[in-house]
Amino acid sequence: MGENMNKNDPETNLERDISDSLRPDAVVARGPDLTDEVEHLIRKDVVHRRVYTDPDLFNIEMDRIFGATWCFIGHESEVPEAGDFVRKRLGKRQIILVRTRKGEIRGLLNRCSHRGTTLVGEEEGCAKRFTCPYHGWAFDLDGHLQSLPVADSYSKLYERPFDLGQIKVVSHRGFVFGTLAADPMSLDDWLGPAKLWLDEHIDRHPGASIRVLKAPIKQSYKANWKMAWDNAADGIHATFAHRSYNLLGKEAETDTILSRNPAVSPMVGYTLGHGHCVVDQRPGIPDGPWSTMRPLPTREDLEASLKERGGDIPRETWDLMTGNMVNLNIFPNLIFVGNQIVVPEPISADETLMNYYLVMADETPEEVNLMRMRVDEDFMSFGIPDDFEMFERVQEGLQTIEEEWVDVSRGDDAGDVVDEYGLATGDLASEAPIRHYMQEWKRIMAKPIPTTIRRARIEDSKFMKAQKLKAESAAAAAADVK
Amino acid sequence: MTDQPFGLSKTLALYESLVADVAFLDTAPVVFDGALAAEVAATLIGEARLLDRRQFDTWYDLWAEDAAFWMPLHQSHHPARDQGLIMDDHRRLRERVWRMHDTSAWALVPYAQIVRMIGGVEAWPLPQSSTDVIATSAITITHERTGKVTVLAGRQIHRLRRTDDGWQIVRKIMLCPAISAGMPHLGWIL
Ligand code: FES
Ligand SMILES: [Fe+2]
Numbered sequence: 001m002g003e004n005m006n007k008n009d010p011e012t013n014l015e016r017d018i019s020d021s022l023r024p025d026a027v028v029a030r031g032p033d034l035t036d037e038v039e040h041l042i043r044k045d046v047v048h049r050r051v052y053t054d055p056d057l058f059n060i061e062m063d064r065i066f067g068a069t070w071c072f073i074g075h076e077s078e079v080p081e082a083g084d085f086v087r088k089r090l091g092k093r094q095i096i097l098v099r100t101r102k103g104e105i106r107g108l109l110n111r112c113s114h115r116g117t118t119l120v121g122e123e124e125g126c127a128k129r130f131t132c133p134y135h136g137w138a139f140d141l142d143g144h145l146q147s148l149p150v151a152d153s154y155s156k157l158y159e160r161p162f163d164l165g166q167i168k169v170v171s172h173r174g175f176v177f178g179t180l181a182a183d184p185m186s187l188d189d190w191l192g193p194a195k196l197w198l199d200e201h202i203d204r205h206p207g208a209s210i211r212v213l214k215a216p217i218k219q220s221y222k223a224n225w226k227m228a229w230d231n232a233a234d235g236i237h238a239t240f241a242h243r244s245y246n247l248l249g250k251e252a253e254t255d256t257i258l259s260r261n262p263a264v265s266p267m268v269g270y271t272l273g274h275g276h277c278v279v280d281q282r283p284g285i286p287d288g289p290w291s292t293m294r295p296l297p298t299r300e301d302l303e304a305s306l307k308e309r310g311g312d313i314p315r316e317t318w319d320l321m322t323g324n325m326v327n328l329n330i331f332p333n334l335i336f337v338g339n340q341i342v343v344p345e346p347i348s349a350d351e352t353l354m355n356y357y358l359v360m361a362d363e364t365p366e367e368v369n370l371m372r373m374r375v376d377e378d379f380m381s382f383g384i385p386d387d388f389e390m391f392e393r394v395q396e397g398l399q400t401i402e403e404e405w406v407d408v409s410r411g412d413d414a415g416d417v418v419d420e421y422g423l424a425t426g427d428l429a430s431e432a433p434i435r436h437y438m439q440e441w442k443r444i445m446a447k448p449i450p451t452t453i454r455r456a457r458i459e460d461s462k463f464m465k466a467q468k469l470k471a472e473s474a475a476a477a478a479a480d481v482k
Numbered sequence: 483m484t485d486q487p488f489g490l491s492k493t494l495a496l497y498e499s500l501v502a503d504v505a506f507l508d509t510a511p512v513v514f515d516g517a518l519a520a521e522v523a524a525t526l527i528g529e530a531r532l533l534d535r536r537q538f539d540t541w542y543d544l545w546a547e548d549a550a551f552w553m554p555l556h557q558s559h560h561p562a563r564d565q566g567l568i569m570d571d572h573r574r575l576r577e578r579v580w581r582m583h584d585t586s587a588w589a590l591v592p593y594a595q596i597v598r599m600i601g602g603v604e605a606w607p608l609p610q611s612s613t614d615v616i617a618t619s620a621i622t623i624t625h626e627r628t629g630k631v632t633v634l635a636g637r638q639i640h641r642l643r644r645t646d647d648g649w650q651i652v653r654k655i656m657l658c659p660a661i662s663a664g665m666p667h668l669g670w671i672l
Contacts, residue, residue, distance in 0.1 A: 215555055215564055218664030222630075244587040248577055297571040298493045305489030353664050358565040367490055373565045381568065382581060385589030385669030 024161045024458050027182040029448035031060050042442040045409035045435065049398045052224040052406075058349040060445060065332050066091030068449035070190045072334035072343060073097055073107055073178040075212040075357075076171060078124070083141060086124045086214060089345055090167060090178055096120055096130070097169075097176065100141040107178045108143045109165040109453070119164075124214050130164075139164045144456050165453040173202055174210070175334075182450040193423075194276035197328045201336055204316075204324055209362035212341065216355035217380060221388040223395035225332075225346040228354065229437060230408075231387060232329045232337075233269050233277045235428025241390050245383045249294055267428040273421070275331030275440035277433035282325050289325045290318040296374045302367040309365065320361050321371040331437050338379065339372050350395055356380065408434040497561040500552050503639050503655060507618060514604050522617045522642060523603035525649040530598035530621070533672050538579040541672070546643055546650045547572055553655070553671070556662045567661060567668060578672060589669045594627035596670070600638075613644045614652060621656070625670065632666055634658055 021028050041048040050057060065071075071090055074097045078086045085098040087110060094110035096119065110118045112132040119130040119139070129146055131138040136149045143164035167178040170187040172195065177187055188195065202208050221227075231237060239246070269279045285292055293299075306313050323338030335342040343355040358376050360369045398406070411430030418424045424432035486494075532541040552561060553568035561569050570578065581587050598621055605617040617640045625632040636658035643650040661668070 213563075213565060215559070215662070217555060217565060217567065218662070219667045220664055221666065241588065244581060244584045247584060247586065248581060251577070251580060295573060297569055297574050298489075298496075301489030301493050303489070305487035305493075308487035308489065355664075356565075370490075370493060370562060373561070374569060376565050377567065377569055378574075381578070381669060385667045386587065388667050389589040 024455065025452065027450045027452045029450045030063055031448050033447055034060070035446045038442045038445050042438050043405075045412055046405040046407055047434075047438055049401070049404055049406060051438075051441070052226060052395065053349055053398055055349045057445075058224075058346070061346065062091040063451075064444050064449050065441070066346065067093070068179060068181040068184075068451050069332065069444055070170075070177045070179050070184060070187055071332060072330065072341075073167075073169060073176045075210075075341070076105060076174040076176060077211040078214050079105070081126065083126045083128060084124075085120065085127060087120060087122065090180070091346070093167075094118055095167060095178065098127075098141050105169055105171060105176055106141070106143060107167040107169040107176070108139075109167070111165065112137060113139075113145065113162045113164055137162070142456060161455055161458050163456040163458075165455055168454055172198065173208075180451040180453065182452040190274055191330065192273040192276070194272040194274075194278070194328065194330050197272070197278050197326070198330070201324065201326065201328060205320070205359075205361040205364070207363040211360045211362050213358045213360060216343070216357045218353055218355055219384070219388070220347065220351060220353045221391050222351055223388075223391040224349055225344045225352040226441075227391035227394055228335070228342075228344045228352060229329070229332070230434050231391070232327060232335050233279050233433035234431075235267055235269065235279055235281075237387075237390070241386050242383055244386060245379070248382055269426050269428060269430055269433055271424045271432055271436035273423060275437035277329050277436060279327040279428065279433075280325075281327070285325060288315055288319050289322040290315070293322050293375065294378065296371070296378060298370065298374055302371050306365060306367050317364065317368060320364060320368050322375050329433070331440060338376065340376060352391075408438070494562055496550060500550060500653070500655060501560055503616060503641065503653065504557065504657070506616060507637075507639070510604070510606055510616075510618075514606050518607065518615060519603050519605040519617070522605040522615065522640075522649070523600070523619070525642060525651075526600050526603060526617065526619050526638070526640065529651065530600050534596050534598055536582070536593065538582050538672070542575060542579045544649075544651045545572060545575060546652045548652060549575055550653045551575060551655075552653075553661070553668075554657065557657050557659075568656075568671070582672075587669075589667065592628065594625050594670055596623060596625050598623050605642075608641070615642050615644070616640070617642060623671075627670075630666075634660055634665075634668070634671075 019028055020026060041051050067090060073090065073095060074086055074088050079097060079099040082099055082101045082103065085096050088095045088097050096108040096110045098106050098108060100106055108130070110120060112119055112134065114132065114135060114137050117132050117134040119132055120127070127141070129138050129140050137145065138147045140146045143166050145162045145164070148162070167180050168184065169176050169178045171177070172187060172191065175198065191198065202210060267279060267281045267284045269277060271277045306317070326336070328336040333343050333345075335344070339359050341357040341359060343357065345353040345355060347353055358372065360372065408431045411426045411432050412435070416424045416426040416430050416432050424430070424436065426432045529541065529544065549570070549572040551568055551570040552566060554561070554566045555564065559566065582590065585591055601620045603617060603619045605615050608614045608616055619638050619640070621636050621638050623634045625634070636656050639655040639657075640651060641653035643652050
């Protein structure tokens with residue numbers, strides 16, 4: 001799968017500055033120009049509280065960041081066979097991520113092209129076609145309109161294309177990203193150096209083969225989605241916010257990675273462009289991730305079982321059971337923590353639903369995957385609640401309108417090393433990752449971004465054919481005049 | 483199954499039997515032993531009261547060594563194939579109790595007010611055991627902390643063991659539909 005997944009992508013043969021949204025090939029840039037406003041809100045070392053609290057800004061985020069920017073949609077392993085689908089979100093839009101008969105991945109809008117009914121209500125399934133329950137229109141897995149009962153009640157049926165709307169989707173090694181941008185930068189350019197870290201994450205699994213479990217743990221918190229983003233690369237909070245988790249580790253006589261003194265811990269964070277960043281904790285744990293694991297349910301049994309299989313169990317196998325201690329954050333909605341893929345889903349300016357997907361290693365003894373589930377439940381129980389508590393308390397604190405600014409200056413001119421491309425390396429106390437993604441937020445939010453809905457057979461519609469004829473005769477007339 | 487290492491077989495057997503306890507609800511006879519159900523109901527109601535009143539150490543003492551506490555994300559899930567919210571053994575239960583008292587567990591302090599309501603208790607003896615019974619009940623939990631209220635309803639499935647000192651809890655499974663839809667964290671649940 002590559003950049004050319006949408007073979008029928010209409011944008012390549014059409015003019016770009018089309019603003020009449022009634023046209024089937026409309027390219028529309030919505031909302032106000034915010035250049036001056038974001039200049040005011042995002043400074044070098046401080047961020048305005050409204051970035052987290054303002055519902056109007058939130059609505060624009062749903063268009064420009066969760067719509068017109070590459071977002072993570074899902075993983076190909078969630079839809080292994082033709083007809084398999086999972087219901088996903090791109091901002092507020094429901095997306096049916098489906099595998100077609102040809103084995104391609106599509107991101108169909110879960111919105112009937114007749115009057116708007118969602119086509120599927122289930123979170124996942126396998127379908128031969130998608131039939132709308134309201135008036136029975138049926139669409140094939142590619143989004144083509146397949147049947148329309150009582151078609152003769154339309155006088156000009158094919159004037160407007162009724163094929164299902166789609167987003168542009170591109171995969172990188174199984175990770176599917178999608179966007180509605182009319183003219184997005186290539187996914188490769190968007191990922192930039194983050195792609196190497198993503199590759200490393202995938203390659204850590206034997207045979208580079210991973211499988212994402214379809215059912216995520218879904219938990220919500222009453223605060224802005226960017227709280228999760230601020231936290232994802234915040235190395236120093238672990239010592240304080242997760243004090244309870246660390247004490248629990250001490251009780252079990254395990255020195256959890258989080259409990260080490262932040263002043264002397266050699267972890268490093270790197271900003272990676274386009275808001276992405278990574279925190280590499282490995283320098284702080286010479287004995288490997290498994291050495292930091294507390295006793296867990298079934299641990300002794302599964303350890304004994306692995307040893308009973310005989311031979312030397314390589315350290316990589318043990319380490320597969322826990323995370324790789326590299327936290328990769330791909331803006332705006334893909335966070336790698338431990339063996340989980342965390343997908344923040346913004347609900348409103350002050351509510352977020354976090355989706356925790358568990359990744360399984362396919363080519364590895366069963367014990368490893370069984371252990372992964374129990375490892376995963378550990379931090380969900382004893383760590384995440386304390387993170388959420390912090391997010392909600394920050395959101396409450398930000399209700400003080402007179403305290404307008406949130407400080408994110410830590411590390412700036414005090415330990416951060418900035419390279420020739422402007423990317424920063426900092427120790428775990430640095431807030432460079434926050435400053436970095438905020439600059440990307442500012443770039444994306446500043447101006448309306450042209451978006452378009454992809455649709456099969458747009459060029460076949462009578463409307464488009466008439467447009468083409470008109471354009472051709474105009475060109476011919478112009479030639480005659482000469 | 484026979485060529486599986488022991489530790490793996492043991493783990494998988496536990497998971498299979500947890501799933502079997504859920505499936506049992508579909509085939510269990512409607513007519514059950516009323517006297518047994520009444521006896522079990524007293525234990526389940528007592529358990530709820532101990533938890534509501536934060537008597538976690540007393541509650542922990544009710545548990546058998548071979549404890550299992552499972553809270554799946556969905557009623558159809560399997561602990562060997564799906565991540566769950568909770569899949570605890572005796573030791574992790576001990577950790578949960580420890581955290582309930584930990585004043586740096588920021589998500590749990592100030593302490594919540596919680597009321598659990600237990601209803602519709604049914605119980606059946608387990609054919610393969612002379613001491614253990616299986617019971618199911620409906621539960622509604624109202625949780626208040628820092629001005630926010632969470633209400634959670636579910637079905638519990640318990641395995642209880644008759645001992646000289648009264649009933650022990652061997653297993654507890656909680657099926658709560660709201661979890662699959664997504665809800666605030668349940669870091670406080672027991
Ligand atoms: S809304 Fe779908 S067929 Fe009418
Ligand atoms: Fe955290």
